[in-house]
Amino acid sequence: MNDSIVVQARNVNFAFGEGEVRKQVLFDNNLDIRRGELVIMTGPSGSGKTTLLTLIGGLRSTQEGSLKVLGQELSGLTDRDRVAVRRRLGFIFQLHNLFDSLTAIENVRMSMELHPYETADMVGRAREMLEKLGLGERIQYKPHALSGGQRQRVAIARALVNRPALILADEPTAALDKKSSRDVVDLLKALTREEGSTILMVTHDSRILDVADRIVNMVDGHIASDVAVRESLRIIELLKKSAVFKQLSPTEALNCAEKMSKEESPAQKVVFRQGDVGDKFYLIEKGAVDVIVGAGEAGRIVATLQAGDFFGEAALLTGETRNASILAREDCVFFTMSKENFQQTLASSETFEQQFRKVVFQRQSAG
Ligand SMILES: Nc1ncnc2c1ncn2[C@@H]1O[C@H](COP(=O)(O)OP(=O)(O)O)[C@@H](O)[C@H]1O
Ligand SMILES: [Mg+2]
Numbered sequence: 410m411n412d413s414i415v416v417q418a419r420n421v422n423f424a425f426g427e428g429e430v431r432k433q434v435l436f437d438n439n440l441d442i443r444r445g446e447l448v449i450m451t452g453p454s455g456s457g458k459t460t461l462l463t464l465i466g467g468l469r470s471t472q473e474g475s476l477k478v479l480g481q482e483l484s485g486l487t488d489r490d491r492v493a494v495r496r497r498l499g500f501i502f503q504l505h506n507l508f509d510s511l512t513a514i515e516n517v518r519m520s521m522e523l524h525p526y527e528t529a530d531m532v533g534r535a536r537e538m539l540e541k542l543g544l545g546e547r548i549q550y551k552p553h554a555l556s557g558g559q560r561q562r563v564a565i566a567r568a569l570v571n572r573p574a575l576i577l578a579d580e581p582t583a584a585l586d587k588k589s590s591r592d593v594v595d596l597l598k599a600l601t602r603e604e605g606s607t608i609l610m611v612t613h614d615s616r617i618l619d620v621a622d623r624i625v626n627m628v629d630g631h632i633a634s635d636v637a638v639r640e641s642l643r644i645i646e647l648l649k650k651s652a653v654f655k656q657l658s659p660t661e662a663l664n665c666a667e668k669m670s671k672e673e674s675p676a677q678k679v680v681f682r683q684g685d686v687g688d689k690f691y692l693i694e695k696g697a698v699d700v701i702v703g704a705g706e707a708g709r710i711v712a713t714l715q716a717g718d719f720f721g722e723a724a725l726l727t728g729e730t731r732n733a734s735i736l737a738r739e740d741c742v743f744f745t746m747s748k749e750n751f752q753q754t755l756a757s758s759e760t761f762e763q764q765f766r767k768v769v770f771q772r773q774s775a776g
Pocket of ligand 1: 426434452454457458
């Protein structure tokens, strides 16, 4: 397995109970999380998010499929070996189980006992983590003297103080106000950047989606979508610059972005030939292409297109073969959409379809 893959799930199934009361709650889940990624998992209540998280965390034994965490296959591990995996992780779960008789800083220090720190260093690190979470004034308070949100933040400090390579968080901001939620997610994001920590976080909090590298959506025990947020945002930026797409609403643009994939073409490569069957729509992210009508000696360049321009729509709109060839002038990056998705996108918005046809018409009459 590639070192940079921190979590790899393959065909993971899980059921609670046996015989008559057996109830399968996870179905055929596949997931890859790379080092340094912050992945947000969303989905309706009861869809299986917590169950998947507890499997990844080695808190339950796996039943079917393969689950590799920090390079270790969890399937078939003894309970003892699972405990060893758990020690390398940071858990932020809702039942935070602080020790009532210990102060905030003592609770945080408890989780450091199994790790090789000097005592003075331990106190310093525990204090620093509590300060980052806005609890600098409360380090000597016991849980009963703290609010629910403050207790939650102590539990978060405890999970993070050992700088675990993988952090699993189940609705970590549910009990927090807006400011504390922001502090917590900013801290998590900083850990991914500064320590290369990897984070899988379940949340319904739409205010914090912006920190995600990817959003995974779980529905009925199955990962229904897995979207690279930054890539989608880049595509949306590009769509907004493009004459035909700039009319899309943010939701329509996101739907569109989710259907596009990235493709590269070196300079001088023929992207497609006149007479080919049309299978894809292309939007240029980088580089430039020549549109050539005719072949060989008779071929002539009728247009040159660049970043923000699109091509390949004509054959998809008319059902005829490609009416020109496309040659990459330079190294190019395209975002492409399959014929089916392109037609669905057009059909989904009447204003978009009109706008699209207008731009295409203007372009054809100009050329
Ligand atoms: N310990 C358990 N025993 C039996 N069923 C459970 C148990 N924990 C969760 N479930 C069931 O598994 C399904 C998924 O639950 P869960 O993973 O907690 O979903 P989510 O975190 O997405 O709300 C639900 O139908 C829930 O009732
Ligand atoms: Mg849950």
